[in-house]
Amino acid sequence: IMDNMHKINGYVVLATPSGARPAWLSAKYPEVLRVRGNRVRNLHGGRHNHCFTSPVYREKVKNINTLLAKRYKDHPALLVWHVSNEYGGECHCELCQEAFREFLKKKYSHDLDALNQAWWTGFWSHTYTDWSQIESPAPHGETGIHGLNLDWKRFVTHQTIDFYKNEILPLREYTPDIPITTNFDEYVNIFNGIDYWKFAPYVDVVSWDNYPYWHGERKNWIEGSRRGFIHDINRALKNGKPFMLMESSPSATNWQPVGKLRRPGMHALASIQAVAHGSDTVQYFQWRKSRGSSEKFHGAVVDHCGHENTRVFQEVAQVGKILEKLDDVVGTSIQPEVAVIYDWENSWGIDDAQGPRREKKDYFETCVKHYYQFWRRGIPVDVVNMDVDFSKYKVVIAPMLYMVKEGVGEKVDAFVKDGGTFVTTYWSGIVDETDLCFLNGWPGPLRKVLGIWSEEIDALYDEDKNYISVDTKRLPGMKSEYEAKIFCSLIHTEGALTLGTYKTDFYAGRPALTVNQWGKGKAYYIAFRGEDCFLNDFYENIVVESYLQKCIDTDLPEGVTAQMRTDGEYRYIFLQNYGEEEKGIQLPKGEMYDLLAEAEKSIRDEIVIPGYSFKILVATV
Numbered sequence: 001i002m003d004n005m006h007k008i009n010g011y012v013v014l015a016t017p018s019g020a021r022p023a024w025l026s027a028k029y030p031e032v033l034r035v036r037g038n039r040v041r042n043l044h045g046g047r048h049n050h051c052f053t054s055p056v057y058r059e060k061v062k063n064i065n066t067l068l069a070k071r072y073k074d075h076p077a078l079l080v081w082h083v084s085n086e087y088g089g090e091c092h093c094e095l096c097q098e099a100f101r102e103f104l105k106k107k108y109s110h111d112l113d114a115l116n117q118a119w120w121t122g123f124w125s126h127t128y129t130d131w132s133q134i135e136s137p138a139p140h141g142e143t144g145i146h147g148l149n150l151d152w153k154r155f156v157t158h159q160t161i162d163f164y165k166n167e168i169l170p171l172r173e174y175t176p177d178i179p180i181t182t183n184f185d186e187y188v189n190i191f192n193g194i195d196y197w198k199f200a201p202y203v204d205v206v207s208w209d210n211y212p213y214w215h216g217e218r219k220n221w222i223e224g225s226r227r228g229f230i231h232d233i234n235r236a237l238k239n240g241k242p243f244m245l246m247e248s249s250p251s252a253t254n255w256q257p258v259g260k261l262r263r264p265g266m267h268a269l270a271s272i273q274a275v276a277h278g279s280d281t282v283q284y285f286q287w288r289k290s291r292g293s294s295e296k297f298h299g300a301v302v303d304h305c306g307h308e309n310t311r312v313f314q315e316v317a318q319v320g321k322i323l324e325k326l327d328d329v330v331g332t333s334i335q336p337e338v339a340v341i342y343d344w345e346n347s348w349g350i351d352d353a354q355g356p357r358r359e360k361k362d363y364f365e366t367c368v369k370h371y372y373q374f375w376r377r378g379i380p381v382d383v384v385n386m387d388v389d390f391s392k393y394k395v396v397i398a399p400m401l402y403m404v405k406e407g408v409g410e411k412v413d414a415f416v417k418d419g420g421t422f423v424t425t426y427w428s429g430i431v432d433e434t435d436l437c438f439l440n441g442w443p444g445p446l447r448k449v450l451g452i453w454s455e456e457i458d459a460l461y462d463e464d465k466n467y468i469s470v471d472t473k474r475l476p477g478m479k480s481e482y483e484a485k486i487f488c489s490l491i492h493t494e495g496a497l498t499l500g501t502y503k504t505d506f507y508a509g510r511p512a513l514t515v516n517q518w519g520k521g522k523a524y525y526i527a528f529r530g531e532d533c534f535l536n537d538f539y540e541n542i543v544v545e546s547y548l549q550k551c552i553d554t555d556l557p558e559g560v561t562a563q564m565r566t567d568g569e570y571r572y573i574f575l576q577n578y579g580e581e582e583k584g585i586q587l588p589k590g591e592m593y594d595l596l597a598e599a600e601k602s603i604r605d606e607i608v609i610p611g612y613s614f615k616i617l618v619a620t621v
Contacts, residue, residue: 002014002072002075002077002078003077005077006075006076006077010077011077011078011079012075012077012078012079013079013080013081013082013181013246013283014068014072014078014080014081014082015081015082015083015084015085016061016064016065016068016081016082016083016084016167016171017064017084018050018057018061018065018083018084018167019047019048019084019085019086019087020047020048020085021050021057021060023044025060026044027044029054029056029057029060031051031054031056031057031093031095032050032051032054032056032057032060033049033050033051034049034050034051034089034090034091034092034093035051035091035092035093035096036092037090037092037136037137037138037139038138038139038140039092039138039140041093047085047086048085048086048087048088048089049089050091051091051093051095051096052091052096052159052160052162052163053091053093053095053096053099053159053163054093054095055095058163058166061166061167062166062167062169062170065167065168065169065170065171066170066174068170069170069171069173069174069175070170070174072175073174073175078175078178079178079179080178080179080180080181080205080244081168081171081175081178081179081180081181082181082182082183082207082246083164083167083168083171083180083181083182084164084167084182085182085183086183086184086185086209087160087163087164087182087185087194087199088160088185088193088194090136090152090156092136092138096136096159097135097136099155099159100134100136100152100155101131101132101134103151103154103155103158103159104131104134104151104155105131107151112128112129112130112131115128116128118147118434118436119145119146119147119148119151119434120145120147120436121145124144126142126144126145134148136152137149137152146349146352146353146435147434147435147436149348149352150345150348150349150352150433150434150435153195153345153348154195154345156194157194157195157198157199158198160194160199161198161199161202164182164199164202165202168180168202179204179205180203180204181203181204181205181206181207181244181246182199182203182207183207183208183209183246183247184196184199184206184207184208184209184234185208185209186208186209186210186211186230193344194344195344195345196233196234196237196344197237197343197344197385197387200237200238203238205238205241205242205243205244206234206235206237206238206241206243206244207234207243207244207245207246207281208230208234208243208244208245208246208247209246209247209248209285210227210230210231210245210247210248210270210274211247211248211249211253211256212224212226212227212270213256214260214262214263214266214270215260215262215263215266216258216260219559219578220266220559220578220579220612221376221558221559221560221561221578221579222372223578224273224375224561224576224578225368225371225372225375225376225561226368227270227273228273228277228371228375228561228563229340229342229367229368229371229375229383230383231243231273231274231277231278231279232277232278232336232371232380232381232382232383233342233383234278235277235278235334235382236382236383236384236388240278240333240334240335240382242278242279242280242330242331242332242333243278243279243280244279244280244281244283245271245274245279245281245282245283246281246283247283247284247285248270248271248274248282248283248284248285249284249285249298249299249300250262250267250284250299250300250301250312250315250316250319251267251299251300251312252297252298252299253298253299254294254295254296254297254298254299255295255298259297263580263612264311264315264612265610265611265612265613266612267312267315267316267319268315268318268319268322268613268614269576269577269578269612269613269614271319271323272322272574272576272614272616273563273574273576275323275326275329275565275574276563276564276565276574276576277334277563278333278334278565280330280331282319282323284300284301284316285298285300286298286299286300286301287300287301287302288300288301288302289302289303289304291304299312300312301313301316322596325595325596326595326616328567328570328572329565329572331567332565332566332567332572333565333566333567334380334563334564334565334566335380335566336379336380336381336382336393337379337380337393337394337395337546337548337549338374338379338380338381338382338393338394338395338396338397338548339381339382339383339384339388339390339393339395339396339397340367340370340371340374340381340382340383340384340397340398340399341367341383341384341385341386341396341397341398341399341401342364342367342383342384342385343385343386343401343403344385345385345403345405345433346363346386346400346401346402346403347363347364349402349403349431349435350363350400350402350403350427351363352435353402353430353431353435355459356427356457356458356459356487357459357486357487360462360486361400361427363399363400363402366399366400366425366529367383367399367400369399369532369535370397370399370423370535370539371383372532372535373535373536373539374539374543374548375561376536376556376558376561377543377550377556378550378551378552378556378561378562378563378564379543379548379549379550379551380551380563380564386398386401386404386405386408387405387408390411390412390415390420391414391415391418391420393415393420394420394421394546394547394548395420395421395422395423395542395546395548396412396415396420396421396422396423397422397423397424398412398422398423398424398425398428399424399425399428400425400426400427400428401424401425401428401429401446402427402428402429402430402431403430403431403432403433403435404428404429404431404432404438404443404444404445404446405432405433406432406433408445409429409444409445409446409449410445412445412446412449412523413448413449413518415521416449416518416519416520416521416522416523417518417519417520417521418519418520418521419519419520419521420521421521421522421523421524421542421545421546422449422521422522422523422524423523423524423526423542424443424446424450424523424524424525424526425525425526425527425529426454426457426487426488426489426526426527426528426529427457427487427489428443428446429442429443429444429445429446429447429454430442430443430444431444432444441453441454441455442454442455443525446523447494449516449518449523450496450514450516450523450525451493451494451495451496451514451516451518451523452491452492452493452494452496452511452514452516452525453491453492453494454489454490454491454527455490455491455492456489456490457487457488457489457490458487458488458489458490458505458507459486459487460485460486460487460488462485462486464485465483465484465485466483466484466485466488466502466503466504466505466528467481467482467483467484467502467503467504468481468482468483468484468500468501468502468503468512468513468528468530468534469481469500469501469502469503470482470499470500470513471498471499471500474497474499475499475500475537475538475541476541477537477540477541478537478538478541479533479537481503482500482530482531482533482534483530483531483534484502484512484528484529484530485528485529485531486529487528487529488502488505488507488512488527488528488529489527489528490507490510490527491510491511491512491514491525491527492511493511493514495516496511496514496515496516496523496525497514497515497516497517498511498513498514499513499514499515500512500513502528511527512526512527512528513525513526513527513528513538514527524542526538550562551563551564551571551573551574552564552573552575552585552587552588552617553588554585554586554587554588555586556585557583557584557585558579559577559578559579559583560575560576560577560578560579560583560585560609561575561576561578562574562575562576563576566621568621569620569621570618570619570620570621571618571619571620571621572595572616572617572618573592573616573617573618573619574614574615574616575607575609575614575615575616575617576609576614577609577610577611577612577613577614578612579611579612580611580612581611582608582609582610582611583608583609583611584606584607584608584609585606585607585608585609586605586606587603587604587605587606587607590619591619591620592604592617592618592619593617593618594607594615594616594617594618595616595617595618596615596616603617
């Protein structure tokens, strides 16, 4: 395969096999099998059913990777190493328990009292008096110490990375000039798994596997914004460097609830979306459909029929022809002025907190809803964690920033004082990084910069509603009233200006939307979960007052977005229509040309984009 690829001037991203091992290895070395939280060891089977700590498995993986590296180190087709596949999961065996204790000893400087304080173990008399007493969370054991649960998840990330670092040792030794990646996986980890912000420094290029739910319950442009959100996380993980779309399906998947075929055009649109958000590649799982086993009905470039005379194959070939015309886009950058904070550790904390609701806390969905207001306007966004440098942005948005790590409050303070705009919401500034509640009033370290005190939060039943009365003189273009559901914070202003108040219930008349002038900038607090139309109207004001630049200076119809990449000389503008019907777009003044046009490339005045399609425009900076 490697030789044949070289003969056609192709390249190979070569994977290592640690994600799924042969049965003989499990039989000979049962310690490599994972142990579940209930302390029962797995049988052989599945994928990633291995202990990350096992010295035996680490040795075997290193051995086979050494053989691979030696064999292919000088092969001209070798382009990138793909290490393992979709790392994920956890093991609770004795080897992992001991490694967890060592991790904790290092984290807490061998001070058990410090650990007990951080975990607040005195509650329910769970104080530890010896390190050997500490066990990972278990359904038949400890799950109520939130600091333990957080540190266990941090350990799982640490141990996964440590396993990966062992895997790549021979690759670095024998092929030091070949980049290394591993494919990050949305469905295992984006919601509640490995912290990729910790993992990203150890890969040379970020890659991820994208499997959207097109033509489903959500409108396609809403699903498109979710895909954009995750693309933008993966781009931000390496500070804006282009990433790789490692896996995608040209057709249906077989593991989603409904394997609906992609309608004509949607496969190409989804592929170009990845490029628009910063990918320098479009790749597929799988090339040829497996004849048997669990993914035999998963989409592929070559179907079971075995030839190229299929709709899907021809669509893939067409995508290839389009990509051949985008050589100038490779390596270009995206320069967002807006950041939305989505932080894995914050997500873990919110999910684990026993309140203020058990269901519909929806941290991920809430972040996407705020992000969507910029995506729909064609304004690029970085999706970041709370540890990044805020100073390069005009606007930083932190929905539900429940956990505020040490130093983050000071960063927000400096960002706003220097002229930035900061937006946060209910259920922010509640706990520190060990999940201990801040004393002296919420939102903790954000209290001064926001100019408010959050006294209580009212969790509403699904059918409950409140209403918000908005000061339309201070917020032009907004309606006078909006609906509030799920969460309503009860706040006092401490220097902030009230922009909206609650209309009903015992807290009628109290602030629901505030802004605090802080130095040269502003800090907004949204005390309630608002409907989409509220976010749309509110962020229109933020866009105008912050002078945010759109990718193309025009109003985009519903279902259409624009993203832009640039090399500093040219702007490559990707207009994408996620609706079924064609959409017309008025173009701003200035010279532009259609990169993919066969004949007349120069365009002006208006452009029409068919349904499930796109245009790539080029203009000078």
